[in-house]
Amino acid sequence: xxxxxxxxxxxxxxxxxxxxxxxxxxxxxxxxxxxxxxxxxxxxxxxxxxxxxxxxxxxxxxxxxxxxxxxxxxxxxxxxxxxxxxxxxxxxxxxxxxxxxxxxxxxxxxxxxxxxxxxxxxxxxxxxxxxxxxxxxxxxxxxxxxxxxxxxxxxxxxxxxxxxxxxxxxxxxxxxxxxxxxxxxxxxxxxxxxxxxxxxxxxxxxxxxxxxxxxxxxxxxxxxxxxxxxxxxxxxxxxxxxxxxxxxxxxxxxxxxxxxxxxxxxxxxxxxxxxxxxxxxxxxxxxxxxxxxxxxxxxxxxxxxxxxxxxxxxxxxxxxxxxxxxxxxxxxxxxxxxxxxxxxxxxxxxxxxxxxxxxxxxxxxxxxxxxxxxxxxxxxxxxxxxxxxxxxxxxxxxxxxxxxxxxxxxxxxxxxxxxxxxxxxxxxxx
Amino acid sequence: xxxxxxxxxxxxxxxxxxxxxxxxxxxxxxxxxxxxxxxxxxxxxxxxxxxxxxxxxxxxxxxxxxxxxxxxxxxxxxxxxxxxxxxxxxxxxxxxxxxxxxxxxxxxxxxxxxxxxxxxxxxxxxxxxxxxxxxxxxxxxxxxxxxxxxxxxxxxxxxxxxxxxxxxxxxxxxxxxxxxxxxxxxxxxxxxxxxxxxxxxxxxxxxxxxxxxxxxxxxxxxxxxxxxxxxxxxxxxxxxxxxxxxxxx
Numbered sequence: 001x002x003x004x005x006x007x008x009x010x011x012x013x014x015x016x017x018x019x020x021x022x023x024x025x026x027x028x029x030x031x032x033x034x035x036x037x038x039x040x041x042x043x044x045x046x047x048x049x050x051x052x053x054x055x056x057x058x059x060x061x062x063x064x065x066x067x068x069x070x071x072x073x074x075x076x077x078x079x080x081x082x083x084x085x086x087x088x089x090x091x092x093x094x095x096x097x098x099x100x101x102x103x104x105x106x107x108x109x110x111x112x113x114x115x116x117x118x119x120x121x122x123x124x125x126x127x128x129x130x131x132x133x134x135x136x137x138x139x140x141x142x143x144x145x146x147x148x149x150x151x152x153x154x155x156x157x158x159x160x161x162x163x164x165x166x167x168x169x170x171x172x173x174x175x176x177x178x179x180x181x182x183x184x185x186x187x188x189x190x191x192x193x194x195x196x197x198x199x200x201x202x203x204x205x206x207x208x209x210x211x212x213x214x215x216x217x218x219x220x221x222x223x224x225x226x227x228x229x230x231x232x233x234x235x236x237x238x239x240x241x242x243x244x245x246x247x248x249x250x251x252x253x254x255x256x257x258x259x260x261x262x263x264x265x266x267x268x269x270x271x272x273x274x275x276x277x278x279x280x281x282x283x284x285x286x287x288x289x290x291x292x293x294x295x296x297x298x299x300x301x302x303x304x305x306x307x308x309x310x311x312x313x314x315x316x317x318x319x320x321x322x323x324x325x326x327x328x329x330x331x332x333x334x335x336x337x338x339x340x341x342x343x344x345x346x347x348x349x350x351x352x353x354x355x356x357x358x359x360x361x362x363x364x365x366x367x368x369x370x371x372x373x374x375x376x377x378x379x380x381x382x383x384x385x386x387x388x389x390x391x392x393x394x395x396x397x398x399x400x401x402x403x404x405x406x407x408x409x410x411x412x413x414x415x416x417x418x419x420x421x422x423x424x425x426x427x428x429x430x
Numbered sequence: 431x432x433x434x435x436x437x438x439x440x441x442x443x444x445x446x447x448x449x450x451x452x453x454x455x456x457x458x459x460x461x462x463x464x465x466x467x468x469x470x471x472x473x474x475x476x477x478x479x480x481x482x483x484x485x486x487x488x489x490x491x492x493x494x495x496x497x498x499x500x501x502x503x504x505x506x507x508x509x510x511x512x513x514x515x516x517x518x519x520x521x522x523x524x525x526x527x528x529x530x531x532x533x534x535x536x537x538x539x540x541x542x543x544x545x546x547x548x549x550x551x552x553x554x555x556x557x558x559x560x561x562x563x564x565x566x567x568x569x570x571x572x573x574x575x576x577x578x579x580x581x582x583x584x585x586x587x588x589x590x591x592x593x594x595x596x597x598x599x600x601x602x603x604x605x606x607x608x609x610x611x612x613x614x615x616x617x618x619x620x621x622x623x624x625x626x627x628x629x630x631x632x633x634x635x636x637x638x639x640x641x642x643x644x645x646x647x648x649x650x651x652x653x654x655x656x657x658x659x660x661x662x663x664x665x666x667x668x669x670x671x672x673x674x675x676x677x678x679x
Contacts, residue, residue, distance in 0.1 A: 022667065026603070027606045027671060029676065030608065034612040034649065035611060123656055124651070126651070141579045158644070206527075389574060406614065
């Protein structure tokens with residue numbers, strides 16, 4: 001009793017002491033997504049709201065950064081009652097562990113679905129951003145929900161989510177030809193884009209996600225073609241008689257880096273999206289291939305065997321300087337520069353197969369990302385730089401997977417009859 | 431009349447008897463005077479070889495009453511009362527037991543009996559303030575203190591373990607870590623200056639050093655606010671909290 005009294009007095013004393021002690025506490029992270037409560041949006045018929053809610057929650061969780069709180073735990077109503085209310089009972093949302101709250105209203109007008117939504121930070125009890133608004137055709141309700149989900153992710157992370165993006169890839173569909181296919185980033189809605197019965201490879205997106213450049217043997221030789229959204233027919237990119245093996249679109253303009261074989265020497269060139277203004281980038285007698293643009297479009301990473309075996313090099317397009325990036329291993333290929341500029345992912349040979357590694361663009365640091373027992377190749381970044389799609393034969397045939405950049409949440413995206421390779425993750429669609 | 435012997439001369443009339451009587455009288459007077467005038471202390475010797483120890487009564491009772499005069503003393507002629515002594519009993523113990531003359535030195539009963547009035551809360555707090563400050567001053571480095579060493583002292587440097595503060599720091603670390611969501615956004619390490627009151631309530635949060643990404647900073651601030659109130663600290667304090675996105679076990 002006396003001791004407790006003394007302790008209490010000491011605490012009071014210290015509280016009043018002007019010389020309160022300042023200490024330093026370090027806290028390390030437990031990698032957890034941000035818990036956000038999502039109220040079912042007001043308005044709309046029941047089916048409309050239910051469909052929207054399901055796609056919205058799935059889109060949020062696709063980010064791996066945000067997770068929705070189970071509505072069973074809600075103290076407050078599960079549905080938005082008053083979208084215009086100036087305040088929300090933040091304590092009731094905090095009490096269930098939610099750091100954020102999403103409210104909204106949904107209505108259908110002349111075949112269009114319209115959504116208004118707002119996002120609360122319940123720990124500070126303030127709105128994150130303005131009221132959001134989006135609309136799509138009623139038939140595209142899942143896409144609308146994913147777009148809203150990506151907007152919500154942006155309010156918590158500063159970068160839009162990527163659930164509304166798409167992945168182009170190559171599939172033989174169990175046959176002898178290879179066609180270009182497209183799917184949503186979560187693996188849903190697979191549809192074939194080419195149907196020429198030939199070999200079609202290496203799709204690459206334009207910055208506005210409206211055009212693909214790809215390689216096809218449909219004319220007999222290896223050529224580069226453009227494929228447009230909508231009804232516009234595809235075209236050949238370069239009209240010369242040289243063989244063109246691969247085209248890679250610049251991330252910020254209409255320049256395409258092309259691998260061209262001229263007089264038996266394979267080098268890198270750049271050409272405009274109209275096929276004009278060709279410019280030779282490398283002039284070595286070795287083979288240069290697999291170009292990947294830096295986010296600012298001023299450097300190119302590529303593969304060259306100029307040192308005897310395939311390694312990754314980086315060329316500064318302004319200065320012309322070329323430097324070797326990889327030194328470990330006898331075969332490093334498929335460089336993919338991240339949209340954030342922090343990393344270059346690549347495939348490194350390990351035994352008879354490949355693993356996927358990350359290396360900093362200055363080569364100072366390397367770390368493995370995907371090292372399954374079988375072959376993992378063709379890394380392709382999501383536009384937010386938080387995920388990578390890749391192909392792997394870990395289940396026998398080649399399939400496309402995605403993985404978070406921290407190596408977690410590996411997910412199979414293709415599960416068809418054939419082999420799937422060459423994934424190309426689209427930029428944001430809008 | 432019968433013929434009995436009837437002295438014809440009394441003893442007093444006898445010269446020899448008178449001499450004998452005078453000797454006897456002088457002798458008695460001498461003996462009486464010798465008894466009356468001899469030194470008084472000699473009468474206290476009861477045993478030829480006693481060992482004296484003092485048994486001091488409990489301090490509580492000693493000052494309550496003045497010590498009664500020793501009963502066995504002859505009525506002393508001294509006018510002054512005996513000096514204030516605790517109750518002393520004389521007992522005989524074996525010679526090999528040493529007396530402890532120094533420790534139980536009796537205190538002046540009347541003086542000690544009056545306790546000072548109980549200290550007021552202010553006095554107690556002032557005294558404790560002195561003690562705390564003296565303790566902190568003793569623990570402080572001799573040279574001019576820098577902020578960082580003082581701040582990291584609790585962090586586990588050898589010899590810096592604070593039995594009160596260190597467990598609290600561990601609890602805070604666990605709590606905030608558990609509430610930190612979205613740390614994967616962070617590349618840098620945001621730092622917050624935090625004040626709390628005695629109950630652990632956050633009274634002030636300020637971003638001391640940004641991670642370079644405001645969204646990362648927000649995740650860290652949400653972790654702090656979600657952790658409010660923190661465990662009551664052993665003493666009121668301010669702290670700088672660094673949230674490092676590096677994951678640990």
